[in-house]
Amino acid sequence: MKRRSRFVFSVLVFGYAFLYIPLVSVIFYSFNDSKLATVWGGFSTRWYGELFRNEQILDATILSIRVAATSATLATIFGTMAGLALVRFGRFRGRMLFSGMITAPLVMPEVITGLSLLLLFVTLQQVFGWPAQRGFSTITIAHTTFSMAYVAVIVQSRLSAMDQSLEEAAMDLGCRPARVVVDITLPLIAPAMVAGWLLAFTLSLDDLVIASFVSGPGSNTLPMYIFSKVKLGVTPDINALASLFILIVSITLLSAWFVIKKQERNS
């Protein structure tokens, strides 16, 4: 019963083309044999090979993955707690402030978050002596802070949609409130928590500005490395890196989607 006009359909096509042409172009040029990244010199996979021999990239990648995994896990824990508190605990003291602090990081420009956290770390160092060296821990703290906002939003949305009588039924049958969360709530919001973790992981892996502010000498994340290279212009090895990234993300997301669709069709 729902129909689309031709106008809407053409905008849809244009929109998706707009979104995907740059990605396709990068993949295309990653196989370019020429050092001049956008002038076609023949088909080659040499840039992919060079990627794996580049120590700096490998180190940066490892650091980025460590930070992303740690901050995603912390963000999921804190974000779920925050989501639970905001949806299930009714009015509590300081709720407005809490709610504001949870949603503000979603929109705050990164330069502000980055700057503010760096100044915090510097001040902390002056007063407490920690952190002496900025690096893994400071970047992880920063990423956890803004990622938990995203997890909280996702968890809140799933919790609001959940039938609250399930939790009441558990209590009615003799389950203490704290245990209800473990028995009933968490299993049912688990998909949201997983989605939150993945989102936090991606956001962390992707962050450039905040990491630039709060990292220290010797701790380069992957985006920081990429940025330092692309400042000078388009380079072929970054083309290869970008293509790898695009392919990995696309394949992962699409297969996840297929799996979910198949599950839905079976039940």
Place this chain on the structure above:
Amino acid sequence: MTTPIKEDRLWQRITVATPYLWLLVFFLLPFAIILRISLADPIIAQPPYSQTISFDNFLFLLSDKMYALTYLKSVLMAAAATVLCLLLGFPMAYGIACSNQATRSLLLLLVVLPFWISFLLRVYAWMGLLNNYGVINNVLIWLGLTDQPIQIMYTDTAIFIGLTYTYLPFMILPLYATLERMDLDLIDAAMDLGASRTTAFWDITWPLARAGVIAGCLLVFIPAMGEYVIPYLLGGPETLLIGRVLFDEFFVNRDWPLASAVAVVLLALLVVPIVFLQKSQAGDAEQAS
């Protein structure tokens, strides 16, 4: 309408307190520190700011025309990108909401997929497309529309395209969420009563979609205001936006107090839209429940 049961609330307190404390320390406290440092003077020391209190930085910002222009330009750029995202994103969100269930999830996935790919790499991809030897110019020349490559890279237009490209999913998703909840029978009813397609849109669709529009616009405008990477990579040396100014004052000039002052003024400009967004989200959540 449930009132929480009176019993041992310890676990509840812990659940609230843990993220609360974290955010107080790592989100709120830093803002206080920025404010404090914005009132200091730069000195050659580690860390490079004094213990004095003065409004010099703010006076400087207000008096120097360059800063005022930069703020204004950032607002205009962000606003322009927001408008373009809306013009492009609304029909797209509408189209997705009108699709049948099967296509819908695939379409949504395709909107979200670029978002999961590194934002830096996507901006980088545009560098390849927009530069003088890039794809767009190659295509234009091949089509015979121009002889010489058009300078798109390092101009405001490039920044504009980059902003729209990056933030388009942020516009589509909240719009889709609102449109999806809307009962499309209402439009049929309006047309049955004599409204044309356009009138039905303005009378029925638009008012109901307003909440989603507001959310989408703010989700684009607020972060776009402070963008750093896109102006840096796609813009020229003359195109100064406030995000870049902040970064440069801090890292290049090592003038922490001035950078803090820039941040404070930017925040002040954004407070109204941020609060507006929070209110609208809260209202929207109440309506949905």
Place this chain on the structure above:
Amino acid sequence: MTDNKRFIRIRGISKHFGDFAAVDNVDLDIGRGELFSILGGSGCGKTTLLRVLAGFESPTAGSIEIDGVDITSVPPYERPVNMMFQSYAIFPHMTVEKNISYGLRKDRVSGADIAKRVDEVIDLVQLGDFRNRNPDQLSGGQRQRVALARALIKRPKVLLLDEPLAALDKKLREHTQFELMNIQDELGITFVVVTHDQEEAMTLSTRIAVMEQGRFLQVGEPKEIYEYPNSRFVADFIGTINTFEGEVTAANVGSIAVNSQDGGALTALGEHDVEVGDAVCIAVRPEKIFISHDEPEDSDDIRIKGIVDDLGYLGNLSLYRVRLESGRIILVSQQNRRRSAKRSIEWEEEIWVSWRPRSSVVLVD
């Protein structure tokens, strides 16, 4: 030793949400083993009262005692009360068996005992083939039985049921009604049912409380409430009733006479606290009214002339809408007890409606 008639004692329970009193100072005694229904329209407060009984809402005032123990401030997970939710609230991530045994696992009952009791209760509700199914593979009726089994397995002192039959289709509803009554009879558990469906309440219950705007209007056995409603609201809420407003013309021992605008002179039996000149309402149920072509013979009968405005033949019943001289329409229903040789009653015919004085109900508010 608890008084069996006062197994559940509700005293002065109020529940306010801000200024709004959802439950307004109610008192109620429910006996052990009763199947008690709280009947009312939406927004009357019955669900709030049920939730207070279950422990999900703390009352603003008042106390609740069950079997002699004050449970007012006892949390829901420690009350000897279990609830069957309107949405059934089956845990989607557990099988039928895990759902049913959940309460026992929380009580740390031994595995062997759990297995035995699960078997018992699955037999009782006839879910034997569905033990290992997931909730999304069950029909509505099956889910309800899981919800019931899950609540019963803990052998609570009181079982609360929130609109138990609302989600079922008509045939299933009838079947389930009797099933519930049998189970309750067999186990002897006190049931408190909340419903908006008066037919349901009348069929299931030993006693009914009619609730409106947070208060109980009348509490009593189904027959009592139907035949002797104490207010216009109750009279109108249960079944249909015809009302005649009028003024008392004579108040004698054992009967009163009323002059009504629509019905003329009416009489009612019994002791009523009224005086001559008081405004009262005489009410009579449609099935108590007799309709005939000829004037009724018994001079005691109340009689009014009228014209058949509309009629409906329902097979077992005939329904008539009769227009009285004043223009007022009243409802009459007659069982079609025999294939009558007499001339049947048709549209626009002039007829007499009549009823015995003892069928009149006097309502003062």
